[in-house]
Amino acid sequence: MTKPTPPLTSGALPVLGHAIEFQRNRSRLMQRGFAEHGQVFGLKLANQNVAVVIGPENQKTFFMETDNRLSIQEPYKFLQAMFGEALFLAPHDKYLEQRPLVQELFKREKMLLYVDIMQEVVQEWLDGLGDSGEIEITEEIGTLVQKVAGDCFLGKEVNHAVGREFWDLYTNVGKGLDPLLPPNLPLPKFRKRDKAKARMTEILGPIIAERRANPDKYNDFLQDIINKSAEEGRSIDEEMVRNLLMALMFAGHETTAGQAAWTLIFLLQHPDYLQKVLAEIETVAPAGEHITPKRMVQLDHIAWAVREVERLRPSADLLMRVAKEDIEFGDYLIPAGWLVQVAQEIGHKLPDQFAQPEQFDPIRFAPDRAEDKQHRFGLFGFGGGMHKCTGMNFANNEMTIITALMLRQFELELVTQNTEILRGLGANRPTPTFIRYRRRETAVPKQPLATAVPATD
Numbered sequence: 006m007t008k009p010t011p012p013l014t015s016g017a018l019p020v021l022g023h024a025i026e027f028q029r030n031r032s033r034l035m036q037r038g039f040a041e042h043g044q045v046f047g048l049k050l051a052n053q054n055v056a057v058v059i060g061p062e063n064q065k066t067f068f069m070e071t072d073n074r075l076s077i078q079e080p081y082k083f084l085q086a087m088f089g090e091a092l093f094l095a096p097h098d099k100y101l102e103q104r105p106l107v108q109e110l111f112k113r114e115k116m117l118l119y120v121d122i123m124q125e126v127v128q129e130w131l132d133g134l135g136d137s138g139e140i141e142i143t144e145e146i147g148t149l150v151q152k153v154a155g156d157c158f159l160g161k162e163v164n165h166a167v168g169r170e171f172w173d174l175y176t177n178v179g180k181g182l183d184p185l186l187p188p189n190l191p192l193p194k195f196r197k198r199d200k201a202k203a204r205m206t207e208i209l210g211p212i213i214a215e216r217r218a219n220p221d222k223y224n225d226f227l228q229d230i231i232n233k234s235a236e237e238g239r240s241i242d243e244e245m246v247r248n249l250l251m252a253l254m255f256a257g258h259e260t261t262a263g264q265a266a267w268t269l270i271f272l273l274q275h276p277d278y279l280q281k282v283l284a285e286i287e288t289v290a291p292a293g294e295h296i297t298p299k300r301m302v303q304l305d306h307i308a309w310a311v312r313e314v315e316r317l318r319p320s321a322d323l324l325m326r327v328a329k330e331d332i333e334f335g336d337y338l339i340p341a342g343w344l345v346q347v348a349q350e351i352g353h354k355l356p357d358q359f360a361q362p363e364q365f366d367p368i369r370f371a372p373d374r375a376e377d378k379q380h381r382f383g384l385f386g387f388g389g390g391m392h393k394c395t396g397m398n399f400a401n402n403e404m405t406i407i408t409a410l411m412l413r414q415f416e417l418e419l420v421t422q423n424t425e426i427l428r429g430l431g432a433n434r435p436t437p438t439f440i441r442y443r444r445r446e447t448a449v450p451k452q453p454l455a456t457a458v459p460a461t462d
């Protein structure tokens with residue numbers, strides 16, 4: 006007997022279905038669907054049928070299905086106006102060609118280089134903050150993450166040379182993000198996006214040409230993309246280099262900034278746990294010491310806090326696919342053409358996966374509890390399966406470094422007491438949150454970290 010389609014959540018309006026509520030308060034809508042029907046429930050967004058699937062087994066099916074049956078390209082097609090056919094926006098065979106190239110950029114020896122750059126950039130920023138003051142944390146870290154990405158991806162020289170203009174253009178491209186409207190409508194935001202892309206082409210053109218002519222002169226992400234594709238006998242065209250760079254910056258910018266900010270906010274809201282973090286920093290990587298890979302892996306309490314933020318405040322909280330064929334999820338059949346979504350906000354708070362799921366309790370990830378290891382798809386802030394985030398280690402390292410360096414040099418205090426989740430078209434982030442800082446007496450601020458301790462430690 007054919008299985009039924011997912012039951013529709015209450016509150017659907019004629020014609021529009023749940024579209025308005027989805028836009029205004031999708032969290033409440035999802036919670037209601039889950040409360041009414043359990044792990045698989047339906048929504049209607051105007052004439053689009055949607056199935057929301059919850060729970061580790063359904064999440065596993067979502068992530069492990071092939072792109073041919075559950076397409077990632079289709080629901081994110083609106084991003085093509087910004088990044089062309091980069092990564093999973095490309096047809097599947099092209100994606101399979103690009104994937105190893107992108108993975109190569111994040112391999113271990115490259116990561117060591119990036120981690121050094123991250124420390125240099127974060128240190129420079131901390132030095133520039135003076136002895137005390139107040140900052141809006143997400144905005145501030147957002148700029149920092151751009152600098153890190155610029156130095157790692159474009160190289161320090163290029164990043165400094167193109168400077169602010171590049172990032173302003175990047176912002177204008179990002180503002181063209183719109184999942185609903187046709188991307189070529191003559192609207193100011195789309196015109197601005199296209200103008201910014203044209204100017205970026207002008208800026209990056211000569212830089213890419215110079216890189217092609219000097220394959221051994223630079224050691225950064227941009228050079229690696231060009232060299233690796235040349236090694237494989239494929240000359241990657243200039244547009245694809247630009248698209249890849251932009252897509253990677255976009256994938257890693259607001260996401261990392263949001264979760265790094267939440268990590269500091271949660272730590273400041275939980276002084277007992279913060280004390281454990283401070284003690285660990287003092288033992289493993291006190292002020293002035295370079296954070297070598299050996300030290301990095303000993304910063305367990307920070308790593309667990311970062312993971313708890315991934316669980317409780319995921320930047321990318323709603324992932325989508327389109328069913329290209331009928332697919333079964335549990336007791337239901339999701340017909341071809343339906344949009345399928347996983348929702349971290351519910352999936353990360355199932356009490357049989359995570360004890361007292363609403364609480365910030367990073368120790369749940371300590372080896373004797375290891376709640377995230379109960380099921381491979383229980384925690385999925387970075388996705389899973391073939392499309393699992395390529396930049397996960399990059400992002401986790403960056404969040405660890407920002408947290409450690411900031412806490413060991415400054416005493417911090419939350420000025421804003423009630424931070425909420427700000428949801429938009431892009432990544433989630435905290436609502437504006439001000440933090441007061443004062444330099445610690447013990448900090449060794451101006452020491453050049455890269456040479457403080459040999460990197461072989």
Ligand code: HEM
Nearest residue numbers: 093256257260261264321324386387388392394395396400
């Ligand atoms: C806290 C920061 C980050 C979060 C929360 C995050 C989250 C995610 C998620 C959930 C996916 C899977 C999307 C899906 O299945 O629909 C993904 C994919 C991806 N992310 Fe991240 N990401 C972060 C940082 C980064 C960084 C720093 C980079 C690169 C510099 C990056 C590059 C990518 C790429 C290339 C993919 C696509 C992988 C593929 O399809 O092969 N991400 N990310």
